[in-house]
Amino acid sequence: MTPSSGSSGTMTSMQRTLTSLGHQEPDRVPLLLLPVLQGARELGLSIEDYFAKPEQVAEGQLRLREKIGHDCLYTFYYAAIETEAWGGTAIFREDGPPNAGAPVIRRFEDIKHLTPPRVEDSPSLLKVLETTRRLAEQARGEVPIIGVVMSPFSLPVIQLGFEPYLVLMHEHPELFEHLMRLNEEFCVAWANAQVAAGANAICYFDPISSSTIVPRERFLATGFEIARRTLARFEAPAAMHFASGRIAPIVDDLPATGAALLGVSWQDDLSALKGACRGKVSLLGNLNGIAMRHWTPEQAEAEVKAAIAAAGPGGGFLLGDNHGEIPWQVPDAVLMAIAEAVERWGRYPLDWCRVE
Amino acid sequence: MLPRLMAGSGIWPGPARGPLDEAIQTMSSPSEELLQALLALNRVQAGELLMAARSQGSPLDVIETLVRPALEEIGRLWEEGDCALSQIYMSGRICEELVEELLGEARDIDFATPGEAGAATRAPRLAIAVLEDYHLLGKQIVRTVLRAAGHAVKDYGRQDVDGLVECVREDGIEILLVSTLMLPAALRVRVLVDRLREVSPHTRVVVGGAPYRFDEELWREVGADAVGSSAGEVLDILARLTGESA
CATH class of the missing domain: 1.10.1240.10 (Methionine synthase domain)
Known part of the structure; x- marks a missing residue:
């Protein structure tokens, strides 16, 4: 693999990304497309078989980057992998990411006796680390490798189920706080193990903190403090990702979490978010992955242009989807059309933005 | 309780x-x-x-x-x-x-109660389910709104297509509400609708969930009769489907 393959600019993908994260304009807008399941298709495997071997996931990521030319490698397997570490299961299907099986916490009282798993004891997590190591060898520091953790505040959705978790959060504050402390220890250990294996940044998935799920007051009392404590202990920069959740009501609070990058929703006004975040925290987004299934090349180009026009000037913007994972049903041709549009319209200086 | x-x-x-x-x-x-x-x-x-x-x-x-x-x-x-x-x-x-x-009702309202105080005066046989998905919150919210508004509704929990078709047929369901979170599950509604057309052609299918909010045409693509973008809309949808005024 050629680390800088797929980009015709003068910067490597790492230089491009770091420049933008530093709120400067690189050679072009970085494309942090996040295909995951598509690697299975590249290798002609079922999704379940693909994730069975870490070398396959590494190969899938490399082939996808060779094909699309985006600016990162992504070690994400599936969200339920963390519950596998906690003793749960993942239920695979043929046309999408696996769901988490039965909750590992069946009664609130069980939280008192819970112990966080050790990364080194989890075969599933060890596979991710092996994938990370293999990608790091190939990338040679020229392509960002993005690892993934579920936030301590969002993980309970699959530890308990969504409804019980909302009840826990609202009605059992002591048990909630105890679970957060356990999850924080696990999250920090898991993030830093990925960094040690070669991840350059950690994507901290925290949809429950979004204003789609909890109001700002509760976020400030819970998810905000948890993120601030947790991200401070990561040994690499963090992207706080809300998996399509809206953040407009909390955007002014988010820089204080310590996140370097925010994954934002197509339902938010990207231009307004940029105005609030300029010079403080960078943005990643906000293409609609669900709608992407039917995009023509012309639509892909129009969507890319609109996003770049809204948030590209001045740097601090990385183009990607708004959920943190491209749906299985999105044709490769759309992903390649997005990459071509970034190449065409994402070159700095973005003079066309000023003209239009 | x-x-x-x-x-x-x-x-x-x-x-x-x-x-x-x-x-x-x-x-x-x-x-x-x-x-x-x-x-x-x-x-x-x-x-x-x-x-x-x-x-x-x-x-x-x-x-x-x-x-x-x-x-x-x-x-x-x-x-x-x-x-x-x-x-x-x-x-x-x-x-x-x-x-x-x-x-003063028992927790589980059933079809035996329509016409009693609080039940819809012209009660369609309603059911709700999550299709091939493990995220139950959306279904629970809609079910709660329905019950809080006095509707009787069968809750089928999580179902695959075969199981759901059988439930609908056996119970003679007139309006089926289907909740999904993940895109693959939302797309499976197409298969569900096709099967229902064969065995229960009068059943109306109402869909809801994130994929339908992210793609406004998806509900038509899968053959649903209506879509709700929030739980609050379900009451108007029911009124519309049953020919009542909202």
């Missing part, structure tokens, strides 16, 4: 502001107070408002004039990004519990 909620748990402790404030300003006084109580998760105040209204009208009147408008307004606020899913779920739980107390 559902667990009781703590009164005044402080989720929304400050004065109303912004779009919420505007919404509250335009509502009549009892509904305004109920909306505020629900968004603040203040069960005690919500209960007092319902009991006060009950002293002046029938349980059905209370549901129609107080509970339903408040739930619909909360759904509208969420759709516009002005309140959060946790508020919808927790306020729905409060309403469901209070309505059950108000009506």
Whole structure:
């Protein structure tokens, strides 16, 4: 693999990304497309078989980057992998990411006796680390490798189920706080193990903190403090990702979490978010992955242009989807059309933005 | 029995502001107070408002004039990004519990009860399910809104296509509400609809969930009869499908 393959600019993908994260304009807008399941298709495997071997996931990521030319490698397997570490299961299907099986916490009282798993004891997590190591060898520091953790505040959705978790959060504050402390220890250990294996940044998935799920007051009392404590202990920069959740009501609070990058929703006004975040925290987004299934090349180009026009000037913007994972049903041709549009319209200086 | 909620748990402790404030300003006084109580998760105040209204009208009147408008307004606020899913779920739980107390009903309303106080006067046979997905919250919220508005609804939980078709056929369901979170599950509704057309052609299918909000044409693509972008819309959809006025 050629680390800088797929980009015709003068910067490597790492230089491009770091420049933008530093709120400067690189050679072009970085494309942090996040295909995951598509690697299975590249290798002609079922999704379940693909994730069975870490070398396959590494190969899938490399082939996808060779094909699309985006600016990162992504070690994400599936969200339920963390519950596998906690003793749960993942239920695979043929046309999408696996769901988490039965909750590992069946009664609130069980939280008192819970112990966080050790990364080194989890075969599933060890596979991710092996994938990370293999990608790091190939990338040679020229392509960002993005690892993934579920936030301590969002993980309970699959530890308990969504409804019980909302009840826990609202009605059992002591048990909630105890679970957060356990999850924080696990999250920090898991993030830093990925960094040690070669991840350059950690994507901290925290949809429950979004204003789609909890109001700002509760976020400030819970998810905000948890993120601030947790991200401070990561040994690499963090992207706080809300998996399509809206953040407009909390955007002014988010820089204080310590996140370097925010994954934002197509339902938010990207231009307004940029105005609030300029010079403080960078943005990643906000293409609609669900709608992407039917995009023509012309639509892909129009969507890319609109996003770049809204948030590209001045740097601090990385183009990607708004959920943190491209749906299985999105044709490769759309992903390649997005990459071509970034190449065409994402070159700095973005003079066309000023003209239009 | 559902667990009781703590009164005044402080989720929304400050004065109303912004779009919420505007919404509250335009509502009549009892509904305004109920909306505020629900968004603040203040069960005690919500209960007092319902009991006060009950002293002046029938349980059905209370549901129609107080509970339903408040739930619909909360759904509208969420759709516009002005309140959060946790508020919808927790306020729905409060309403469901209070309505059950108000009506003095058992927890599980069944088809045996239509026509009794609080049940819809022209009750379609309703059912709700999650299709091939393990995220049950959306279904629970819609079910809660329906029950809080006095509708009887069968809850099939999580089902695959075969199981759901069989349930609908056996129970003679007229309106089936299907909740999904993941895109693959949303797309499977196409298969469900095709199967239902064969064995239960009169069943209407209403879909809801994130994929349908992210792609406004998806519900047509999968052959559904209607889509709800928030739980509050379900009551209007039912009224429309059954030929009643909203």
